[in-house]
Amino acid sequence: MESATSAVCDFINKVPFYVKASVGAVVAGITIIVVHRKLKTKKRDVPRDTIILHQPWYGPYQMVPFALKVETYLRIMKIPYKLDVSDEKGPKGKYPWIEYNDQVIPDSSFIIKFLNKTFNVDLDKGLNPEQLAVAHGFRKMLEENTYWAIIMNRWYFESTAFKKVGLPWILSPLIPYFKRGLLKTTYNHGIGRHSHDEINEIMKEDLNAVSKFLGKKRFLLGDEPCQADCAVFGQL
Ligand SMILES: N[C@@H](CCC(=O)N[C@@H](CS)C(=O)NCC(=O)O)C(=O)O
Structure with a gap:
């Protein structure tokens, strides 16, 4: 037993310092993340019925x-x-x-x-099947297509969003990593394969469709809002 312990000690002594330091840093990092998550979950006081x-x-x-x-x-x-x-x-x-x-x-x-x-509510309850289908089409276009064009502009090409959300300057060296991740996601989606001009064209076509359909109406399908209006408002 003693010889096994000394063999382990010998092995540890032979491990270069930088390897020990790296392992220590990774373990410390993981511990901090786990403890932080546990504390965050614990301290949340969720009110009932809200x-x-x-x-x-x-x-x-x-x-x-x-x-x-x-x-x-x-x-x-x-x-x-x-x-x-x-x-x-x-x-x-x-x-x-x-x-x-x-x-x-x-x-x-x-x-x-x-x-x-x-x-027991439903903002779409007054809509007929044809209106529901149109609302569904507009919502899907905005959320699955226009959204990505907007994201690419805000966070990748023009990068205006970092300032607007108040990203502390000390974190600005992380922006290129964030952008790389975003490009990977949007490349897989498909939109990230287009140029800035092409993405703007895609976005304009969608916005034009919403604008033309809205015309002088207050909401997408008339005088009262429907669920798709919440999506339109959210995206724009
Ligand atoms: N289909 C989802 C989409 C949600 C979504 O894409 N959320 C974005 C922010 S708007 C997000 O969490 N992005 C962070 C990430 O993908 O890691 C929904 O309708 O809620």
Whole structure:
């Protein structure tokens, strides 16, 4: 037993200092992240019967379109909610997500379905099947296509979003890493394969379609807002 212990000690002594230091740093880093997450989860005091809407930050510039869509819906339907901006991603790794009592629901569209069921509301209840189909088409266009063109402009080409969300200057060396990650995501989506001009053309075509369809109407489908209007407002 003693010889086994001394063999282990010998092995550790032979390991170069930089390897020991790197292993130590990784272990310390992981410990800090795990402890930080545990503390964050523990200290959250979730009130009963209130929707908690999670998004990464809140400020004069709303940079999380899908969270703004949900918040707009909550406000229109007068459902009480609280914002949580503690930067904790939901179970699907994205924002927004909500908590309601013991339930956790990620994804803006599933959140709205949950709100409709739980609070017995539905902003689309006056729409006929044809209107519902049109609203669905516009929402999908904005969320699955226009959104990415806007993201590329805000965070990649023009990079205006970093300033608007108040990124501390000390973190600015991380911007190229963020951009590289974004380019990988958008390349896989497809839009990241286009030039800046082409992406702007794609965006303009979508916005033009919304503008033409809106015309002089107050909302997408008339005088009253529907669920897709929350998506339009969130994205634009
Ligand atoms: N389909 C989702 C999309 C949510 C989404 O893309 N959220 C973005 C912010 S607007 C996000 O969390 N991005 C961070 C990431 O992908 O890591 C929804 O409707 O909620």
